[in-house]
Amino acid sequence: MASLFGHGIVGFTIAKVIDDKNLKWLVLAAVCSAILPDFDVIAFKLGFAYEHPLGHRGFTHSILFAVLWALLLMLTIGKKNKLIWFLVICLSMISHGVFDAMTSGGKGVGFFIPFNNKRFFFQFRDILVSPLGVENFISSRGVAVLFSEFKYIFLPCFLVLGIRFLVCKLKNMYYNEI
Structure with missing residues (x-):
């Protein structure tokens, strides 16, 4: 998985790009919703195998x-x-x-569960998989994951947010002149 940080910034970016009213509750809900699917890791504690529809990257990751x-x-x-x-x-x-x-890791994502339990990966798989657990994340592997996410997730999000900011500024300038 990408880390909670990577998923959260994507939810933030989506909310900021789509919502022109700047609803703070929507931004919070988007960030939390982008992170929510990974709560399926409790399935391991409940005895569900990774490949089970309720396992990790299963139903909570589905469309x-x-x-x-x-x-x-x-x-x-x-x-x-x-x-x-x-x-x-x-x-x-x-x-x-x-x-x-x-x-770069895991057993794929169940996009179509419960209709199809097949797990999928994309051809592009350069984002380093995050280790499970806080204690495993605070390591050299965790730092490598953050650098990978910075390159493939954070920078594109910052670029999109920067473009949104400029478009809003230009739009405001245009309407203030009229």
């Missing part, structure tokens, strides 16, 4: 789970901007599986 979670948050929290809430939350969650499918 169906992202849609269901986005619907739940849209209906409970995002009452005024339903479509924006749905898009941001759904894309933030789907991004989690997408980035996990680009990592």
Whole structure:
């Protein structure tokens, strides 16, 4: 998996790009939703094998789970901007599986669970897989993962956020002149 940091910055970026009203609760929900799929690691403690539909990178990484979670948050929290809430939350969650499918380890991502239990990787797999557990992350391997994520996740997110900032500035300047 990419680390919680990598997943979180992607959720933040998606929220900032799609939401022009700058809803702070939406940004928080997007960051948390981008991280949420990795709570499936408790499946190991519950005795589920990695390959099980409820195992790591299983149902919580699926497109169906992202849609269901986005619907739940849209209906409970995002009452005024339903479509924006749905898009941001759904894309933030789907991004989690997408980035996990680009990592150098694991057994693939179950994008289509429960309809198909097959696990997938993408051709591009240069993002170093993060070690499980805080104690394993605080190591030279964890530092290598952060450098890998900086290159493949953080820099592109900063670029997108910078472009968004410039577009908003130019838009504001244009409307202030009129």
